[in-house]
Amino acid sequence: MISAEQNDRLTRIGPGTPAGALMRRYWQPAALIEELAGERPVVPVRLLGQDLVLFRRADGAYGLLDRDCPHRGADLAFARLEPEGLRCAFHGWLFDTQGRCRDTPAEPEGSALAASVCLRSYPVQVRNGIVFAYLGGGEPPSFPNFDCFVAPDSHSFAFKGFWEANWLQALEVGIDPAHASYLHRFFADDDPAVRYGQQFRAHSSNSALPMTRILREFARPRIDVEHSDFGFRLVARRALGDGTTHVRVTNLVFPHLVVLPLSPEMIISQWHVPVDDRGCYWYAIFTSFGAPVDKDAMRAQRLALYTLPDYKSRRNHANNYGHDPREQRTETYTGMGHDINVHDQWAVESPGPIRDRTRETLGYSDRGVVAYRRLLTEALATEEAGGRQLMVLDPEAACRLGGPGTLDAILPDERWEALWREIDASRRRAAPWAPPGAAD
Numbered sequence: 001m002i003s004a005e006q007n008d009r010l011t012r013i014g015p016g017t018p019a020g021a022l023m024r025r026y027w028q029p030a031a032l033i034e035e036l037a038g039e040r041p042v043v044p045v046r047l048l049g050q051d052l053v054l055f056r057r058a059d060g061a062y063g064l065l066d067r068d069c070p071h072r073g074a075d076l077a078f079a080r081l082e083p084e085g086l087r088c089a090f091h092g093w094l095f096d097t098q099g100r101c102r103d104t105p106a107e108p109e110g111s112a113l114a115a116s117v118c119l120r121s122y123p124v125q126v127r128n129g130i131v132f133a134y135l136g137g138g139e140p141p142s143f144p145n146f147d148c149f150v151a152p153d154s155h156s157f158a159f160k161g162f163w164e165a166n167w168l169q170a171l172e173v174g175i176d177p178a179h180a181s182y183l184h185r186f187f188a189d190d191d192p193a194v195r196y197g198q199q200f201r202a203h204s205s206n207s208a209l210p211m212t213r214i215l216r217e218f219a220r221p222r223i224d225v226e227h228s229d230f231g232f233r234l235v236a237r238r239a240l241g242d243g244t245t246h247v248r249v250t251n252l253v254f255p256h257l258v259v260l261p262l263s264p265e266m267i268i269s270q271w272h273v274p275v276d277d278r279g280c281y282w283y284a285i286f287t288s289f290g291a292p293v294d295k296d297a298m299r300a301q302r303l304a305l306y307t308l309p310d311y312k313s314r315r316n317h318a319n320n321y322g323h324d325p326r327e328q329r330t331e332t333y334t335g336m337g338h339d340i341n342v343h344d345q346w347a348v349e350s351p352g353p354i355r356d357r358t359r360e361t362l363g364y365s366d367r368g369v370v371a372y373r374r375l376l377t378e379a380l381a382t383e384e385a386g387g388r389q390l391m392v393l394d395p396e397a398a399c400r401l402g403g404p405g406t407l408d409a410i411l412p413d414e415r416w417e418a419l420w421r422e423i424d425a426s427r428r429r430a431a432p433w434a435p436p437g438a439a440d
Contacts, residue, residue: 002373007357010376011166013274014049018380023048024136025383025392026255027143029271029283030054030064030124031131032158035309042086043309044077048135049276052122053077055086055097063097064122064133070101071117095119128285129158141391142398144230145436146259148269148285152433154292159302160283162312163345166354167256167274170282173344174258174270175368177236177248181219183343185333186212196297199340202263204246205409205423214238214246221248223364225371230254230391230404230439232375234368240410247416249407249424252372254379254390261408265290265427278353281311289431305339315342317349403438 002010013020028047031054035043041056044067051067053076063085067076074090081087085096087103093114094103099121101114123134127149134140143149148156163170173179184199189210204211218238226233231254238246250260256272270284286293305313315322321336328335336342362370379389393401405424412419421438428435 001360001362002357004356004358006377007354009380010373011168011354012277013167014277018384019376020048022379022383022389023255023274024134025141025389026136027125027132027134027140029130029160029273029281030133032160032283033126033129033131034158036131040081042077042079042081044075045133046275047133048274050135052133053079053086054124054131054133055081057081057085057097058083061097062124062126062131063095063099064124064131065095065099066120069093070119071104093117097121128153128156128287130283130285142393142395144391144393144398144401144439146253146269146401147267147287147289147403147435148259150433150435151287155288155433157286157293157295157298158284159286159299159306160281160311161302161306161341161345162275162279162281162310163348164279164317164353165348165351166277167272167280169348169351169355170272170280170344171256171258172369172372173347174260174272175234175250175252175372176366177221177223177234177250177368178219178365179347181215181221182333183347184340185216186338187216187331187333189213196294198301199262199268202408205264205407207410209246209410211408214240218246221365223367225367227371228404228440230401232368232371233404237416239413243413244410245413245416246410247407247420249405249420251404251406252368252375253404254375259404259406261406262286264408266293267406289427289435302341305341313342313345315339316345321346401439402436405438 009018013023030045030047031043036056043054045052045054052064053067054064056062069076069088071091071093074088076086076088079086079088084102085094087094092105093101096102099119101117104114107113123140125132189212202211221236221238224235231252234250236248240246252258259269262268266286266288268284268286270282273281273283275281307314321342324335334343336346382389407420407424409423424438
C-alpha cells in the first residue's frame, strides 16, 4: 500500500510534474512508421500530456511540432503539407521541421513578422518501425545497442495498442511473472505452428512441453529480482518435479521498457508510453534471432483486434471485453477470448484510469512491482536533486549496452543459472544479423 500523495507522484506525467520531468529525460515512442504511410504523412500525437503534430516531408525529413499554430491556435494536424513543411490552413503560416516560421502570406508585403515567430519543435529518430521523440531539454541520450534497435528490418516488426488507463498500471502487468498462470491460462494446448507470433503459445526451449501447459500446471513461480545497469532482471522459476526447472528471464529497462521472450527465436521489446494521465499506448518491436519475421501474418493477427487509425481494441469495457461465461468454464481462465492482449487490457483498465493504490494488498508475487516502485521513487528524488539518471546514456555507455538477455527454457535444476546465459549467447552467435552480446 502507498499513500494517495505517493500514488500521484508516481503516476502523473504532465508538464511540471515530478514523473513528467523524469519521463522527458528519455526518448519516447511517438508513432509507428506505418501511420505516415499514406498520401499525406501528417499525424496528430498526444504524448506525456502534450498535443503535437508529426509529419514527414517529401525529402524524408521528419518534424515534430506543438500542435497549436502560434498565430491564433488553429490545429496544425489539419495543415497543408508542403515541400518545406506545414502550412496552417487558417492564414497560411508556414513552419519547417525546426518550427521556424518561413512565411506569413496574409501580412503586408515586406513584413518581418515571420522572422520573430518560432513554434517549439522536438528531436525525432526512427528505429525499426517506430518514430521516437525527445520532449526534454538539453542533449538527448544515446540509444543503446539493444537487439530491437540494431536488428535489420527483415527481422523486426513494430505495432502498438491503446489502453484507457495510466501507464504505470500497464507497466506493472509486464513485470508480474505470476499472473500468466491465471490471466493467460488456457485449458487446452494448441499446436504452436498455428499460433505464430502469439505470446505464451510456443514451446519452451529444450522441450516439447507447450508453454500453456507449464503455466497451467505449475502456477507458483519462484521470482528473483536482479538489479542491473539498465534496471533489473526478473527470473521466474517453476520446478517441474523431475529434476528440471522452467526458467523465464525478462527485463525491466528503465523507465518503462519491458524485454521478454516470445518464442525460442523471437523476443518482444515493449514500451508503456503515457499519452496523458489516463491513457497509454503499448509499443512493441518483435525481434527474431532466426528466420525473418512474417510481417504480414503479425500485422493481420493484430488488426483482427485493433482498429485504425487509433489502434483501439474491438474488445473493451463497452462490450465487457467479449466475456463469455461458457468459454470461461471450458476454454480460458478469463472467458475473454484467446488473444492475451485482451486479458492484459482488462487487467490494466478494470481498476479505473488511475488505480487507487491505497486500497491494494501486495504479496510475494508482486516482487517486480515493488522493485520498480522503489526504483521509480529513487529516480524522482535523483531528478529533483539534479543527479544523473539510470539509462540516460552518453554514446560510449550506449555502445557498451547490448541485449538484454531473455530466456524461456526448461533446464536442469542444478545448472540453470549458468545454462540460461549460454543459451542466450548461443542464439546470438547463430543469428544471421550478428546481435551484440547481452548486458549484465
